[in-house]
Amino acid sequence: MKDSKKDIRALTKEQLRDFFVKEGDKAFRGNQVYEWLWSKSAHSFDEMTNISKETRDKLDAHFVINHIEVDSMQKSSDGTIKNAVKLHDGLVVESVLIPTENRTTACVSSQVGCSLDCKFCATARLKRMRNLNPDEIFDQVVAIDKESRLYHNKPLSNIVFMGMGEPLMNYNNVLKAIDKITSPEGLGMSPKRIVVSTSGVPKMIKKMADEEVKFKLAVSLHSAIDEVRSKIMPFNENFPLKDLREALEYWYAKTKNRITYEYVVWRGINDRKKDVEALIDFCKFAPSKVNLIEYNPIDDGEFQQASEEALNMYINMLEANNITVTVRRSRGKDIDAACGQLANKNQ
Numbered sequence: 001m002k003d004s005k006k007d008i009r010a011l012t013k014e015q016l017r018d019f020f021v022k023e024g025d026k027a028f029r030g031n032q033v034y035e036w037l038w039s040k041s042a043h044s045f046d047e048m049t050n051i052s053k054e055t056r057d058k059l060d061a062h063f064v065i066n067h068i069e070v071d072s073m074q075k076s077s078d079g080t081i082k083n084a085v086k087l088h089d090g091l092v093v094e095s096v097l098i099p100t101e102n103r104t105t106a107c108v109s110s111q112v113g114c115s116l117d118c119k120f121c122a123t124a125r126l127k128r129m130r131n132l133n134p135d136e137i138f139d140q141v142v143a144i145d146k147e148s149r150l151y152h153n154k155p156l157s158n159i160v161f162m163g164m165g166e167p168l169m170n171y172n173n174v175l176k177a178i179d180k181i182t183s184p185e186g187l188g189m190s191p192k193r194i195v196v197s198t199s200g201v202p203k204m205i206k207k208m209a210d211e212e213v214k215f216k217l218a219v220s221l222h223s224a225i226d227e228v229r230s231k232i233m234p235f236n237e238n239f240p241l242k243d244l245r246e247a248l249e250y251w252y253a254k255t256k257n258r259i260t261y262e263y264v265v266w267r268g269i270n271d272r273k274k275d276v277e278a279l280i281d282f283c284k285f286a287p288s289k290v291n292l293i294e295y296n297p298i299d300d301g302e303f304q305q306a307s308e309e310a311l312n313m314y315i316n317m318l319e320a321n322n323i324t325v326t327v328r329r330s331r332g333k334d335i336d337a338a339c340g341q342l343a344n345k346n347q
């Protein structure tokens with residue numbers, strides 16, 4: 001019986017209002033229930049105290065409220081928290097809370113496993129099992145917000161889609177989740193505090209630009225030379241840099257939003273002067289910023305963090321070309337919570 005019931009959070013507010021009208025009730029009831037589901041995160045119909053028992057029973061007969069459960073929580077010595085999140089069908093994803101002095105950031109997953117095949121990323125080895133639903137993405141944020149309040153005495157301030165999965169390969173659900181996160185009926189967070197990070201799916205970047213989204217875009221570039229990028233991110237064969245560049249140009253023309261490039265420098269892979277030159281050239285067509293990320297080793301040593309000299313060469317050359325560059329230290333490494341380390345290791 002339970003299986004034949006629909007997940008109520010798959011319904012839009014309009015659909016929920018229509019349901020009540022069809023049942024001979026007021027459309028307004030739909031708004032009330034919607035608020036319970038999204039801004040009050042109700043896990044059961046019985047919690048909806050301003051809804052009559054009769055109506056709650058009716059809802060119960062038609063719908064379920066699927067929700068996630070934080071299965072286990074690990075705390076890093078640097079304050080980072082990693083959640084293993086169990087979905088209604090038993091699959092698990094991970095999400096991370098990263099506290100810094102001025103902000104607390106949630107790093108959330110968009111897929112179980114990942115559609116892509118980046119050689120340096122632990123999640124890629126899991127393959128993609130399924131896309132997350134909007135409510136499953138939303139719930140990760142709610143869970144982390146609670147932990148932020150509990151352990152750091154402040155609400156969550158930022159969200160990055162840098163957990164498991166490629167957000168632009170689950171485009172509709174990610175956008176629906178962001179809609180809920182930013183709408184006053186959901187969490188009311190500013191879209192300016194949300195970053196969607198992508199390996200670069202040109203068609204979807206253009207679509208996002210057309211829809212005039214308000215969140216920020218980060219692109220995991222790692223190399224601006226096709227030959228090198230295809231080696232470490234094989235899907236680059238299908239989405240070559242020329243197409244990515246054209247899509248990003250389009251993005252900038254439409255949104256006027258600066259692009260952040262995420263970039264790891266590896267020994268013997270992209271640590272030459274010509275790699276930096278290619279990056280500088282790639283950064284020229286739109287205002288951009290380069291975020292140099294520390295490499296988090298995932299195994300056998302095929303990839304190794306480049307030398308200090310190589311990193312300094314990147315920093316000096318980028319700065320000499322007026323390109324903003326930041327260096328991001330890893331967080332939560334001791335609990336496998338850092339970029340590219342999310343792989344459900346404890347499951």
Ligand code: SAH
Pocket residue numbers: 120121122161162163164165166167197198199218219220262263264293294295296297298339340341
């Ligand atoms: N699929 C999306 C989001 C998930 S990855 C994307 O590619 O952007 C989040 C970031 O972590 C990306 O910039 C990715 O390139 C980086 N990353 C992956 N594996 C890593 C590793 N082992 N060390 C450091 N960063 C890594």
